[in-house]
Amino acid sequence: MSVGIVGLGLIGGSIALGLRDKTEVIGVDLDSQTRKIAQEKNICHIVTEDLSLLKETDVVFVAVPLDSVETVVKQLSHFPCVVADVGSLKYELSVELNDVANYIGTHPMAGREKGGISAASGVLFENALWVVDSTKDEALIARVTPYIEALGAYTFLLDPKTHDHMVGAVSHLPHLVAVALTLAVKRISQDDDRYFLMAAGGFRDTTRIASGDPYLWNQILTKSPYLKEAATVFSEVFSELAQVEDLTYLLNEACLAREKLPYRGKGVIGEVFSLVIEVVDRPGAIGEITSILAKEHINIKEIEILRQREGESGPLRLGFATSNKALEALELLEQQGYKVQARW
Template sequence: MKGTVVIVGLGLIGGSIALCIRARHPQAHIIGVDISEQTILSGDSLGIIDEGTTNLADVVARADLLIFCCPVQQTERFLAELPTYPLKKDLLITDTGSTKMRVMEHATAVQEAGYTFIGGHPMAGSHKSGVTAAKSLLFENAYYLLTPSAEEDPKHVAALRFWLEGTNAKFLELSAQEHDHITGMLSHLPHIVAAALVNQTSDFTQEHPAAFRLAAGGFRDITRIASSDPTMWTDISLSNKETLRELLGNWRDGMNDAIDMLEREDSTAIYQFFDTAKEFRDSLPVHQEGAIPSFYDLFVDVPDYPGVISEVTGFLAQEEISLINIKILETREDIMGILQITFQNEKDRERAKRCIEKYSHYQCHF
């Protein structure tokens, strides 16, 4: 498809969407807008964009597709300004924010001015950030949520999906309210709980220093999402605060119930508490992208001698298998492994397991 695509916010998400659009629509002209001139230069040199600017007003009149890939509060400010610009009559506008109700509310003025706005949320990410981390496969098989208004013309939704076909994502349409309730429960609340648990542990280690070394293995894994960008999660928390207040209240009530069970030494209730959780947890889909990106870790039993990490990464290099993180574990329950390697997807993890076991006698575990 020909046309001019303007992407506001040239980070991991914005850069990756640009690559996906370029792959599927090579005739499109892609313009990046970012507050950082260095980011624009990087995006241009990497071939992610065709041109860039730090000022949206300079290019917005040329846009056929306008995508806001910036924090929600910035998107809201841009939406308030849009009706003051000379825009193309058939301009299609979307965003990639993690919350949708407030964004859709701020888009009302844009829609009343006769333009199309369809909320969007690609549910994918990476431990890396910035335009230099952008990749065209970032959204493959991940859910891409769309939140058109109830009155939106289906042909506009179809047009947006066509522009975004190169993501190879699974599109799902929800109302903005349902989106925020679901992502609040499955993503936003877990991030808050993980951060609270880590903060509590941080205070605990002041009194019990040995706990710092023992807070590895399973504890580190279940609190992994607490390492997320605090600026982004401040923005998300404030933009979905009403949903989170309700969910956190329910969580608090659940913890009070747990305290009560312990005080009463009610073994039946405690067993039911864990058994119900186990049954539901075991019924969840395995290795499908959801509200929180999946982690594809491989644990490798290796001897403790100098050069073992470069040896293993050398095996992977021979098979051209990319990894996104690697670390040595001092403590890990249940699995006898000291080398943890993280991959972008399940396919790479499976290939890595076969590769390492092919070139060595090391045992690999998921």
């Protein structure tokens, strides 16, 4: 069996890296520089610009910009493989490609603020939700899910319209807010760079995704069917926050709502037992910690950097599937001189 990937950017390149040791990977990209990098870094077993080489693959992941997905899928429609796009919007494509028997819409809920093949990572999808169109034939779903799970992701069945409504709120709106906050501070500062010098973890964390590829995000944000609805609700809430004299009730409501995020306790990916480690911000610091655990075959279920300012010590959260593994990791890291706290 082999897998094809059309579009070797951040997502496509990460799929290739995550699968290359598990199956043959054929990567297709029209950009010569991208193909060169893919070959130099051995991201795929075969790198080409010829779609016909994908004819004998089992599954092809289409990881191209939204305005190119329909064209590529139709070019692959006569192949016996399953064709799965990984774009951020699903409903319109599900309608336009309804007659393509081998097509299924999917969307990994993972990414980075920087795009391109150079930003690709084989562990990008570890413990991420990967949405798969629940309205499609079970045979199509059954063929694509093993590859999703081989990437360390969790299959999440959802109909396209509900998907678009949800990502409008939890993905597209946050990007719009990050852009708005960045531009607001830029205008308030009147080009006084000391404002950005003063920015600590809160501003950096909140605006990180504003560094995303403007071309790609313009397509997503302008086509997102529920973004205006989400933005209207956000504007109403923001106006309320700006007008009330006592914010305590609303601040408490937000704290309680955020507790529903599944990174602690029991969520979609199950219970997680966390350790928080003080880490110095320097190249390779996180890799040293993960290497210590890997040598003892301790698997990390989640990893998160918490409110760290550049050039200083900051907390790193590691999540484990069992309390025994978390305690084993705690003991190992303390033996190496790290300051570690258990959180569960």
